[in-house]
Amino acid sequence: MAISLSSNVRNSLTSLQSITSQAAAVQSRLASGKKVNSAVDNPVNFFTAQSLNNRSDQLKGLLDGISNGIQTIQAASKGIDGITKLVGSLQSTIKQAQADAAQNRPTVVGTGTTLASSAEALLTSKSLKDIALDKRVGSAGDTTVATATAASAGDLGVDTTATGFLNIQIVTNPAAATSTTNVSVALTANTTVRDVVNAINSSGVASAFVDEKGLLNVKGSGSETLGVGLGVGATAIAATGTSATGASNTAFGLAATDATTGIASSGVTSATRSNLIQQYNDLRTQIDSLAKDSGFNGVNLLGGDKTTITFNEKTGKNQTKLEIQGTNLTSDNIGLVQAGNAQVAGTINFQNDTDLDKATGALTNALGSLKSLASTFGANLAVAQTRQDFTKDLANVLTTGADNLVNADANEEAAALLSLQTRQQLSQTALSLASQSDQAVLRLF
Structure with missing residues (x-):
């Protein structure tokens, strides 16, 4: 059996139901912090924000690779710094040898x-x-x-x-x-x-x-x-x-x-120069060892390895990246040959002033090569660090843009809820007043 309501009561009830529904929606937005929780709320904003967040997440995922690339470059750069110091020690060794007069000049x-x-x-x-x-x-x-x-x-x-x-x-x-x-x-x-x-x-x-x-x-x-x-x-x-x-x-x-015919060498060797040969060769060996130890996470740019740093989430021709080809840095490759006590092809004769002069020139050239290599790595490091900062900032921009599309304004929603609660109370009062006119019939009995 249907129950008939007066028009005043029905209007007051409808108004109260609408206010209650709106209040529930506001409370949901306050609880979730978002004004768009699904495609039903606002399809354009929902899917746009989703796309922006997806790209932001992809860029953030690239930051680990960029960070590894930066560390790889820095490891190689530190290796070059160490090798440069060792080359300086080699120069000092040569100078010590030159300071002692050669005994075998013809x-x-x-x-x-x-x-x-x-x-x-x-x-x-x-x-x-x-x-x-x-x-x-x-x-x-x-x-x-x-x-x-x-x-x-x-x-x-x-x-x-x-x-x-x-x-x-x-x-x-x-x-x-x-x-x-x-x-x-x-x-x-x-x-x-x-x-x-x-x-x-x-x-x-x-x-x-x-x-x-x-x-x-x-x-x-x-x-x-x-x-x-x-x-x-x-x-x-x-x-x-x-x-x-x-x-x-x-x-x-x-x-x-x-x-x-000419005059041959006396064959007499300098003991001081002879003692410096082992020191020179040991330093030369340390250059090779230091270069081998200058890798990061299995990649060594001083061992001839190559590293690739990816800067965006795209593929194919649209992908931006930095490829860094390392060099096989050894004492031989930078022109520093072994030292000996005799005239042997491909070595430095420490008893020969001419050879020591050539070694000095080779060390100077080696420092120039190391400086050039350090400059190249420095430029690559600057690019990688700049792109790292850019990627972080861009990911934040994308996330902020997505939030602006779907996030709720807590202050605005709180004010709306307070207004709805006030209206709800007023509607309840109106419903009570409307029902009083229906109750007047009881006075007839």
């Missing part, structure tokens, strides 16, 4: 007394050394040695008519002509032995001096066999251009064979 020494004699010392009251240095080489048409006197410095009797210059050829390993250096001295009537000595010293491959006996000495800068040939004009240079004939060697007290 020296071409005059065997006669043609540069100065004891008789000349009596005539001039000078030392044999000074007499020899002051002697003139010769002059045009000169073929006779002139003795030094109190009034004249004397000369070596070299005829300068033909060409007017003296050729000096300094050869490393004359038999094979490993290295040949030519120096020319312009000849005049005033050119002296001192000028010839200075010319040899300026060559950079040998040093010359006149000893206290008045003999010319030419010392090599390395430990290889040294050949020295002197001659007027082209006579000091053989037709092959590989060795000196020594045509004028005798005028300077040197043997002709000093040009063609």
